[in-house]
Amino acid sequence: MNQMTRLEPAPSPMPDDDACWAAFLARDRAMDGRFVGCVATTGIYCKPSCAARHPKRENMTFLPDPVAARAAGYRACLRCHPDEIGRDRLAVAAAIAFIEATEEPLRLEALADHVGYAPHHFHRLFRRETGLTPAAYARGLRAERLKDALGQAGSVTAAIYEAGYNAPSRAYADAEKHLGMSLSAWKDGGRGVTIRWRTIDSSLGPVLVAATGKGLCRISFGEGEADLRVRFPHADFRPADTALDAMAQRVAALVENPAAGADLPVDVQGTAFQQAIWAALRAIPPGETRSYGDIAAAIGRPQAVRAAGTACGGNNLAVLIPCHRVLRSDGSAGGYAWGLDRKQALLAREKRK
Template sequence: MLRDDDTLFAALIARDPSYEGFAYVGVKTTGIFCRLTCPARKPKRTNVVFFSCKDAAQDAGFRACLRCKPLDTKRPASGALEILRDKIKAEPDRRWSAEDLKALGYDASTVRRAFQREYGVTFAQYARSQRLGLAVSTLQQGGSVMDAQLDAGYESSSGFRDAITKLVGDVPVRMNARQVLAAQWIDTPIGAMLGVTDDEGVHLLEFAERKALPTEIARLRQRVGPIRFGQSKMLEALAHQVGQYFSGRAASFDIPVVQKGTPFEATVWSALQQVPPGETRSYGELARFIGRPEAARAVARANGANQVAVIVPCHRIIGADGSLTGYGGKLWRKQWLLEHERRAAATTNR
């Protein structure tokens, strides 16, 4: 249901991302329609009209904005982000400099802010994580520490060891004896997510902006093993299913989840996966479902400890009064996910 125009205009001024995909604005003076998050100069209140979907905006004669690209299924990212991600993927062993960025026509400080905003790390840190992931692969395949060091672009062995220790939680000489988890960023319409898997399944899937993400990574390293950035068949399957979900083509997941927790947490996480898309439950209802009616607060803590967002749908748990309660990925994303699932469920049930 489309909100009233005053609410939507306030969201337009604030560039509120919670309406991403569910509300669009048409500017009468230009004949163009945009996302509410469009960075273009804001029009006057009297010159706008709101639509619940892009088809309605087009049917009314409005053209899609070339800046915010409302017809695209993915949230528009900086052109630099897409181009530089592709270049890093094509040359994962390259050491990028400010001069390289300038040669491509980009300002280094602008690129830094764009990567920081999207992934929570700078461009240099993002590129380095890919180089280190390549270096870890060299070590796993029997290469020497020196080969891996040179592949990653480190002249100092101590510098390489320090960096790789921070990334995978172990020093190279001991790494062959431990399981190494594979990590990669997955883009979604509401922000980048970090996926971590092994051959058994998904250990972590979280939005980049989640404040607890560093703590979760540290816990995962301690419970399971070191982590590297790289590619794997399980990561490819995860990215595909996440893409299907966000595009509305699939409401559920069949990829295995293998996150570690206490027996009680595991029970709660299993119960969460039984809440149908398009529906919600309260903490008390979930506690009664697992046969522990007195444990609503413990259920809430287990819900908060979930490290596999969306697939283990902790966003479907709300307050007893129907309010949206805390969500590590930010409340606006919780609202977006619930609305996305309600619409998908309504379409399926027609």
């Protein structure tokens, strides 16, 4: 619990009144902690995701935080507990720091005790804020350490223990899940892994669609086989089969109508942090946008705005994981790996639906 006193959330600018009202109407959990809504007729203040019935717009005033609301004479809502959002996010941030600093697997009870919460309550809180359970976050982190160790250690066995695994069996299971291939295949540039690929035309240019036997591993604009070979120089590349052709057609349809969404199997590599960011991206409703700060806050890491931007840039599945829905805090487009013109076109298509 001593780490809790050293962690402070990074301040985020308060949205304008129209954006605040829209967040309340949507009960947008990602905006919790950015401001509170004060209701003149009841004298209470709430967080944006409050499940209570919405008051009339003319009865609401928006203030930056609970301190300002109490100073104005309002009291906290007993349904949504707006004062707790800061404490909850500090607890998740402290837990993440504890996990990252500890090589040995942590029991839920020890982690919850470290941040001062009951285990079952903290388990729900951590998953709500990050999209992952504490155990899943820790496994993803170990898998990322394993990936780094495989590139440096002299053998697979040495890499396993260097990454903090107590036994090879868990390492091999994590490798299949998080790296998309066996340990030896990852260490040797994808040797032994079959990747099928093809390009397909779209109104935004050629789209590369590639998949392992588990699912899509790359969707990108303007790339081809040479780009895949740079990523996996020793993989076995083969032309598309019937299954990949079908997936490619659905990807092409998604480019034309990104608001439609698509339930397609995926096989992407990423750290626990990246996985949480990508899950938050897929949770953004079509036609809506979020800032990089919103995405960082949504996974319980409000300080990690720049890292959230980097994770968006590391997205391997264009359109399917909709990183085009993320803008800068000032509303400008920001970056996009496949060109701002495509980003703006995708956003415009979603708004028309």
